[in-house]
Amino acid sequence: MTTRLHEDDRHENDEMLGIEEAAAYLRVPVATMRYWRYCGDGPFSFRLGRRVRYWKTDLILWRAKQGRRPDVEGSQA
Numbered sequence: 001m002t003t004r005l006h007e008d009d010r011h012e013n014d015e016m017l018g019i020e021e022a023a024a025y026l027r028v029p030v031a032t033m034r035y036w037r038y039c040g041d042g043p044f045s046f047r048l049g050r051r052v053r054y055w056k057t058d059l060i061l062w063r064a065k066q067g068r069r070p071d072v073e074g075s076q077a
Contacts (some may be wrong), residue, residue, distance in 0.1 A: 006063045010057070014056055014057045015055070015056040016048075016053050016054070016055060016056075017053065017054045017056055017059070018051060018052070018053065019033050019034070019041060019045075019051075019052045019053075019054070020042070021054075022045075022054040022059055025056070025059055026043075027046075027062060037052065041054075042062070043058050043059050043061075043062035043063075044062070045059045
């Protein structure tokens with residue numbers, strides 16, 4: 001019997017990172033990652049056992065989205 005992955009698994013070839021690796025990739029302190037997770041503002045994360053994990057693709061997409069945020073005050077430079 002063979003096991004097939006779900007065809008909709010978008011992370012089939014993705015890299016799973018721990019919180020320390022994700023923080024290094026985004027160049028922020030681990031405490032910032034924890035705060036974002038607590039507030040629900042950061043990149044998508046999930047628990048695998050006792051550990052918090054991030055998909056590298058989600059970090060890339062989240063970071064790209066942050067660079068395209070409209071100015072909150074409405075002023076342009």
